Amino acid sequence: xxxxxxxxxxxxxxxxxxxxxxxxxxxxxxxxxxxxxxxxxxxxxxxxxxxxxxxxxxxxxxxxxxxxxxxxxxxxxxxxxxxxxxxxxxxxxxxxxxxxxxxxxxxxxxxxxxxxxxxxxxxxxxxxxxxxxxxxxxxxxxxxxxxxxxxxxxxxxxxxxxxxxxxxxxxxxxxxxxxxxxxxxxxxxxxxxxxxxxxxxxxxxxxxxxxxxxxxxxxxxxxxxxxxxxxxxxxxxxxxxxxxxxxxxxxxxxxxxxxxxxxxxxxxxxxxxxxxxxxxxxxxxxxxxxxxxxxxxxxxxxxxxxxxxxxxxxxxxxxxxxxxxxxxxxxxxxxxxxxxxxxxxxxxxxxxxxxxxxxxxxxxxxxxxxxxxxxxxxxxxxxxxxxxxxxxxxxxxxxxxxxxxxxxxxxxxxxxxxxxxxxxxxxx
Numbered sequence: 001x002x003x004x005x006x007x008x009x010x011x012x013x014x015x016x017x018x019x020x021x022x023x024x025x026x027x028x029x030x031x032x033x034x035x036x037x038x039x040x041x042x043x044x045x046x047x048x049x050x051x052x053x054x055x056x057x058x059x060x061x062x063x064x065x066x067x068x069x070x071x072x073x074x075x076x077x078x079x080x081x082x083x084x085x086x087x088x089x090x091x092x093x094x095x096x097x098x099x100x101x102x103x104x105x106x107x108x109x110x111x112x113x114x115x116x117x118x119x120x121x122x123x124x125x126x127x128x129x130x131x132x133x134x135x136x137x138x139x140x141x142x143x144x145x146x147x148x149x150x151x152x153x154x155x156x157x158x159x160x161x162x163x164x165x166x167x168x169x170x171x172x173x174x175x176x177x178x179x180x181x182x183x184x185x186x187x188x189x190x191x192x193x194x195x196x197x198x199x200x201x202x203x204x205x206x207x208x209x210x211x212x213x214x215x216x217x218x219x220x221x222x223x224x225x226x227x228x229x230x231x232x233x234x235x236x237x238x239x240x241x242x243x244x245x246x247x248x249x250x251x252x253x254x255x256x257x258x259x260x261x262x263x264x265x266x267x268x269x270x271x272x273x274x275x276x277x278x279x280x281x282x283x284x285x286x287x288x289x290x291x292x293x294x295x296x297x298x299x300x301x302x303x304x305x306x307x308x309x310x311x312x313x314x315x316x317x318x319x320x321x322x323x324x325x326x327x328x329x330x331x332x333x334x335x336x337x338x339x340x341x342x343x344x345x346x347x348x349x350x351x352x353x354x355x356x357x358x359x360x361x362x363x364x365x366x367x368x369x370x371x372x373x374x375x376x377x378x379x380x381x382x383x384x385x386x387x388x389x390x391x392x393x394x395x396x397x398x399x400x401x402x403x404x405x406x407x408x409x410x411x412x413x414x415x416x417x418x419x420x421x422x423x424x425x426x427x428x
Contacts, residue, residue, distance in 0.1 A: 012200070013146055017153045019199040020138040023087065024157025025164075026192045027134050030094050030127035032165035033185045034058055034120040040170060041178040042116075051113060058120045061128035063369065069132045069362035073355070074215035081202045083137035088196045090130040091189055097123045098186030102179040135365070136358035139349040140202050144416065148290020148298060151345035155283045155338065159276055164188065166272060205354055219356035219363065226353070227419035231409070235351065235419050238405040239367050240375070241398075242299070242344055245307045246337050247372040248379045248395040253333075255380070256317065256388050262326060270326055275334040282338025290342060295350060296410040296417060298343040302336075303406070307399030309336030314392035344368075350420040 035058070042052050077085025097119065104112055142150040165185060173181035224232050257267050290298050312332035316325045348368075352360040383391040410417040 016141050016200050017146060017149045020141065020150045021153035021157040022192060022195055023134045023137065024154035025161045026091055026189065027131050028158035028161030029165060029185060029189055030098065030123055031062070032162055033098055033182070034123050037165050037169055037181060037185065038120055040173065044178065047113065055117055055120065058117065058124045061125045062131070065128040065132050066362035066366045070215040070219065070359040072129065072132055073358045074212050080197055082205065083133050083140060083202055084196055084199060086133040087130060087137060088193050090126050090133070091193050091196060094123055094126050094130065095186045095190035095193070097126065098189060099183050101182040132358050132362050135361040137202070139352045139357040139361055140354045141200060142349065144350065145291050147295070147346035147349050148342055149287040152283045152287025152342045154345065155341055156280055159280050162276060215359070219359040222353050222356055223360060226421065231419050234405055234409055236367050238402055238409055239348070239364050240371050241402040241405065242303060243340060243368065244371045244375055244402065245310055245395045245398045246340065247376040248398055249310050249313060249333065249392070251376045252379045252383055252391065253313065256313070257326070266323070270330050274327060275330045278331045278334035279338040282335035283342050286339035286342035290346065294415055295346055296414050297412060299347060299406055299410050300412060302339045302343040303399060303402060306336045306340030307396050309333045310392050310395045314389055317388035317392055347417065350416060353421050
């Protein structure tokens with residue numbers, strides 16, 4: 001009897017992990033469609049580069065989503081559960097929106113740019129809203145031991161969407177036209193809708209948020225009450241700084257490679273193809289070992305590995321190595337970064353109360369984004385002053401603040417970070 005119960009629990013766990021992987025794919029697909037695929041379509045039609053650059057504003061909702069995330073905690077669509085109702089509705093609207101791009105002609109006129117930009121902006125709002133609820137669904141659904149595997153699965157799904165759009169839909173565009181590529185992307189999203197409706201159901205939530213005021217102000221209050229003001233600030237600093245070495249490298253990698261003499265085609269092929277494959281492998285390995293390490297130890301191990309992986313770029317800058325050196329540097333950095341992501345996403349999930357998971361997760365990702373924007377901005381100035389090899393060595397030192405914070409917040413011998421929401425202890 002116990003063996004049968006254990007088998008059923010294992011099967012249910014895999015269903016949950018696969019489900020968040022599918023939703024990860026659904027998160028990546030519309031973003032890639034209204035950025036990379038749209039850019040390719042407009043460029044192929046001879047639209048001025050300056051005009052295409054302005055379409056970067058389409059991605060603004062992904063930055064601002066934290067402001068309406070509390071609304072999605074408060075106003076739930078009850079069927080099939082409080083998260084999947086929103087997810088399915090948004091996926092249906094996104095799918096229809098992507099397919100609707102086919103109504104534009106094979107050639108795009110300047111007069112149609114405004115309409116295309118508006119349609120893409122609407123899809124971006126729907127997509128960012130979907131991300132809010134998908135993140136909340138993953139956070140609410142997975143038990144603490146499953147979060148590493150779930151984070152890996154979600155990342156694999158997201159990367160799979162990048163490949164689906166960046167490779168598959170571009171091939172379709174070349175063979176059958178850009179309208180066919182957008183129809184394919186939209187159809188893929190529509191296919192996910194019934195999968196979402198059949199995905200595992202969330203457990204009933206205790207003490208749902210009764211008022212809109214509570215949904216807006218409650219997430220921050222609950223977080224500070226649970227963690228304490230001082231520890232709460234330290235946790236937010238950890239979220240912001242944990243992937244800082246990765247952010248510094250990511251911002252400067254392409255300029256370094258171009259200055260090193262690699263062609264844009266080579267860089268795109270290696271980073272966009274080989275690099276994504278290495279990141280997928282690293283994410284899978286990170287998720288595989290997560291349950292054995294536990295969250296705290298995974299944060300330590302993957303954080304150190306991720307920081308020291310920047311040595312691969314230091315070696316390329318210092319000793320060269322040509323195309324083989326490029327392959328090695330991209331492989332090592334992306335593989336280790338993938339491991340780091342699996343621990344980081346599990347950390348974010350552990351910090352969210354299911355009552356406010358949409359708002360709290362959106363807030364935490366907004367805090368993290370500061371490390372890729374404000375904190376990484378001086379990277380170009382530093383690299384220009386000290387040279388590339390020294391710069392890449394210094395990016396490793398950027399891991400020191402987060403490691404010091406881990407000493408306080410996530411001791412090696414403890415199971416969860418101090419201040420995490422522990423479902424096993426009936427925290428409310």
